[in-house]
Amino acid sequence: MSEKLTGYWGLLPQAMTIGPRPMSARTLSKNLEASDGPYAELRGTSYGGVRLYMREDGVRNPRVDLLRAFAEVLKVRPEWLIRGEGAMTEEQEQARLALEAGREPEPDYREKVLAHVQ
DSSP states (O other), X not given: OOOOOOSHHHHXXXXXXXXXXXXXXXXXXXXXXXXXXXXXTOTTOXXXXXXXXXXXXXXXXXXXXXXXXXXXXXXXXXXXXXXXXXXXXXXXXXXXXXXXXXXXXOHHHHHHHHHHHO
16 A cells, blocks of 8 residues: 655655754755665665655655655654654654643653644
8 A cells, every 4th residue: 555645845845944954955865875874775865856856746656765764864754744644753743642642741842842833
């Protein structure tokens, strides 16, 4: 079963600008293409490839493995980047889940989740 991919082209620029590890498309590409890195053999990691994933009309059949690689390098949740589900980061997601369950999240989580919501 293939994953439902919605809006990653809009979320990727968000992750690259306001995420926990902001960087340019060129820097993301360099991180992915590092010869000793885990993504060195992954196709589509060039600067142009990254830029295509940032446009709604840029990629017809987005690759989940590449989106997961983007998420890992940018330190965001793959579920958020790929499907737009939940919060951007794991910390924000844990805080969101705690608040939904009526529990008080860790003090720093509250600020993080509120920053995501606003």
